[in-house]
Amino acid sequence: MPPRTTRVVCLVRRPDGEPALGDFAVEERPLAPLSEGQLLVRNLYMSVDPSMRGRLESTEKHYTHNFAPGSPLDGRALGVVVESRCPTVPPGTFLRHQLGWREWAVLDAADTDAAGRIDPQLAPLPTWLGLLGQTGFTAYVGLTRIAEVRPGDTVFVSAAAGAVGSAAGQFARLLGAERVIGTAGGPDKCALLVKEFGYDAAADYRAEPVRDALARLAPDGIDVYFDNVGGEQLAAALHALRTGGRVALCGMMSQFGGERRSTDINQLIQAVLKRLTLRGFIVRDHDDLRPEFESRVADWLRSGRITARETVTDGLDSAAGALLALLDGGNVGKMLVRLADDPYSRA
Amino acid sequence: MPPRTTRVVCLVRRPDGEPALGDFAVEERPLAPLSEGQLLVRNLYMSVDPSMRGRLESTEKHYTHNFAPGSPLDGRALGVVVESRCPTVPPGTFLRHQLGWREWAVLDAADTDAAGRIDPQLAPLPTWLGLLGQTGFTAYVGLTRIAEVRPGDTVFVSAAAGAVGSAAGQFARLLGAERVIGTAGGPDKCALLVKEFGYDAAADYRAEPVRDALARLAPDGIDVYFDNVGGEQLAAALHALRTGGRVALCGMMSQFGGERRSTDINQLIQAVLKRLTLRGFIVRDHDDLRPEFESRVADWLRSGRITARETVTDGLDSAAGALLALLDGGNVGKMLVRLADDPYSRA
Known part of the structure; x- marks a missing residue:
């Protein structure tokens, strides 16, 4: 019954x-x-x-x-x-x-x-x-259509040990990024980024200002920022981005909750000086990409090139x-x- | 000699x-x-x-x-x-x-x-x-290529009585915008926006919070924001923008000087919720548009449709x-x- x-x-x-x-x-x-x-x-x-x-x-x-x-x-x-x-x-x-x-x-x-x-x-x-659901699709759309990751790019991902972030790091590398950098909270997660999720380098945002970490890990700047948190990390990324850099805005968890740290919006002057493009997106606007996404990610999974x-x-x-x-x-x-x-x- | x-x-x-x-x-x-x-x-x-x-x-x-x-x-x-x-x-x-x-x-x-x-x-x-120099060209590139103004758009321009702003308002209308709104400092400039520069409505940012002015003058929201100042006006525009809205970032004067008002970068959450695109630009990257610009603006000047x-x-x-x-x-x-x-x- x-x-x-x-x-x-x-x-x-x-x-x-x-x-x-x-x-x-x-x-x-x-x-x-x-x-x-x-x-x-x-x-x-x-x-x-x-x-x-x-x-x-x-x-x-x-x-x-x-x-x-x-x-x-x-x-x-x-x-x-x-x-x-x-x-x-x-x-x-x-x-x-x-x-x-x-x-x-x-x-x-x-x-x-x-x-x-x-x-x-x-x-x-x-x-x-x-990886095969909205989560992976969000990472895929953000990288391919919104931030337009190209071979050779240096890509920075925040909340990189999270669902979207751990997908984005792995996908970025397979899409041709030359260097992939992620931030996470705490040394254990940072170790995972490099060991499991294919990041070249990880920074603990609790231990070091992200702006300093990016200066150390990407001294020549970054081309793409996949933003899952907003706030201080977004401001740091705006500083690190190279001319013509691209930002996929996908989350901004920092805008909720008690410790909401206010970061000066005037950091956006960087977007003028360096001709940056920042684009917010909602994954369901991009369903036309879904067949391509499913076929590529299923293939990456089958061949063991990504870890769920x-x-x-x-x-x-x-x-x-x-x-x-x-x-x-x-x-x-x-x-x-x-x-x-x-x-x-x-x- | x-x-x-x-x-x-x-x-x-x-x-x-x-x-x-x-x-x-x-x-x-x-x-x-x-x-x-x-x-x-x-x-x-x-x-x-x-x-x-x-x-x-x-x-x-x-x-x-x-x-x-x-x-x-x-x-x-x-x-x-x-x-x-x-x-x-x-x-x-x-x-x-x-x-x-x-x-x-x-x-x-x-x-x-x-x-x-x-x-x-x-x-x-x-x-x-x-109008025929870098100033007019900046307004033209920002509207046509960066913010992609389309017929029917509601367009908001800050520093609208300034060099770029007074060009942008006039160009926006001729590019098909349905409604053009500008901000300036003081009632005299605001009167000029409507009388000389073809704006439908003007708001004095010294007399009223810009967020309130936009709610009053564009109750259904805006499609495009041509940003010359950053700061509070950018934050207000992010709130007023409709889904799919576009921002041309061109100036950010507010980021200099003593009264630099800090505005929370987390306002950018609006860019996620509403799939906004923000693009900074430097006009000289777009010299390929110059012949088109010169011919159209010279024509608008000749026919008396714009005021220098x-x-x-x-x-x-x-x-x-x-x-x-x-x-x-x-x-x-x-x-x-x-x-x-x-x-x-x-x-």
């Missing part, structure tokens, strides 16, 4: 400053019976994303809805169809969708188009939410804590919550 | 904070006898440019040399050849060159290529340093004061110094 209810993570109240565990609660919610064209999906993994931070606020939204107190969160997830009222999507189909932060989801099959289905034989399930790395917690009750850990920099690679046994797990 | 010396404006010392008259002095310097291929030019007008402010500092330079204490300043000027040792550039030729801030200049004819020569019958001499407006002071002794006045916002349109009688003056 399919379940009549599902456990979901709800927002209890908007955070006052830093989010806290008490801002979230796991609740039981009814699952509507399937209508024609609908699917009942057992979620196996869900993605924990930095972009959720902004959606907890009440401020103006530009590309997605904000979460509402009293309502369930949502986000990218991967599940398997258990019951189907759509003949073209039979039970047993694995697919990605937007109704994470819950154990079960009722979806319109029309919302899970061809792009939603995945082949679990091709890559481990977590990878479909990481995830930080996984277990069970819906761990989800809010996983989000807080992510916002505190407690993850390496993609942050995921496992919501049920993974039939393809090699562990 | 040609002169053996010329009066020049020298930098006495680097300014300590705001530049002051005592930082400059008019001195007499020898003029070398002409070598083969050289020209002796009587300067008639010289350009006073905001970009000189940065060249007074000792900080790193990216696209031109900084001024040195004890040495003459230089800058765009327009003069007439009085003596020539180059057969293809006879006496009587009018040309633009880089050796302003002096009454006479000895130039290599090779440095005054075809682009340097001007036809004084086509437009008044001051216009060749203003200059603020002119007289004599080399007035030059340092003209620069200080410019930096203090004391000019409307192009700031020039007249160094000798203008044979084509209609006054």
Whole structure:
């Protein structure tokens, strides 16, 4: 018998400053019976994303809805169809969708188009939410279309041990970058950057001003900055960029939370002096690049040229804590919550 | 007999904070006898440019040399050849060159290529340093290539009564902008924006926060921001820009001087949320656009669709004061110094 209810993570109240565990609660919610064209999906993994931070606020939204107190969160997830009222999507189909932060989801099959289905034989399930998912695609779009990485470039990536950053470093090298530099918090992560994610050099932003680190690690300057944090690191990058340099703006985590360090916007004078281009982007504007991305990254994965790395917690009750850990920099690679046994797990 | 010396404006010392008259002095310097291929030019007008402010500092330079204490300043000027040792550039030729801030200049004819020569019958001499000079070209490149103004756009220009700003407003309208909004300091300049420079609306940045003014004058947002000042106005524009908006970064005067207001660089989060593109530029990278620019602007001038407006002071002794006045916002349109009688003056 399919379940009549599902456990979901709800927002209890908007955070006052830093989010806290008490801002979230796991609740039981009814699952509507399937209508024609609908699917009942057992979620196996869900993605924990930095972009959720902004959606907890009440401020103006530009590309997605904000979460509402009293309502369930949502986000990218991967599940398997258990019951189907759509003949073209039979039970047993694995697919990605937007109704994470819950154990079960009722979806319109029309919302899970061809792009939603995945082949679990091709890559481990977590990878479909990481390197082969929005995360990897964000790194790919930012490097190829926004920052236009070219062979020979020196590329700097902030939050380089994170989900997007660990993908960006590896992709940058395969796209021809001559030198790839990353920042992360703490010596362990910095060691990982070089050992696992193919960075040539890493700097610990907690131990040294990033501007000094860049002067040391890229004395001739950088060509591309993939920005995941904004703030001081963006200002440092503006100084290090060479004439004609390019910045992909993708995150700005530093703009949230208590320690929000104010950095002078007038640093942008560097953009005039050095003819820099800074471009913000939202990955879903670039879906035309997706086939190219999937084919190249699948090939890189198959040939062992890139490493998929995830930080996984277990069970819906761990989800809010996983989000807080992510916002505190407690993850390496993609942050995921496992919501049920993974039939393809090699562990 | 040609002169053996010329009066020049020298930098006495680097300014300590705001530049002051005592930082400059008019001195007499020898003029070398002409070598083969050289020209002796009587300067008639010289350009006073905001970009000189940065060249007074000792900080790193990216696209031109900084001024040195004890040495003459230089800058765009327009003069007439009085003596020539180059057969293809006879006496009587009018040309633009880089050796302003002096009454006479000895130039290599090779440095005054075809682009340097001007036809004084086509437009008044001051216009060749203003709307038809680097000033107008800067506005044109910024609007067409950097910000890619399209028909129907709402365009916002800061320092809109200045040389570049008064050109940008007029050009934007002729390039198809539906609504053009400018900021300036004080009610008189704001009135001029609407009366003379074709702006639909003007806001006095001294009287009202620019963010409030934009909310009032462009309630649906703006598509393009032509930035001449940086700082608070840039931050306000980032808020007002619509999704996909474009910013041409061209100046950032606010980054100099005592009242340098720090504005949080994290405002750039707007660039992510709204997929904005910010591009700094230096006009001389875009010389391929010059023929198109000259033909269109000459046509607009001939047909009376744009207004050339200059603020002119007289004599080399007035030059340092003209620069200080410019930096203090004391000019409307192009700031020039007249160094000798203008044979084509209609006054």
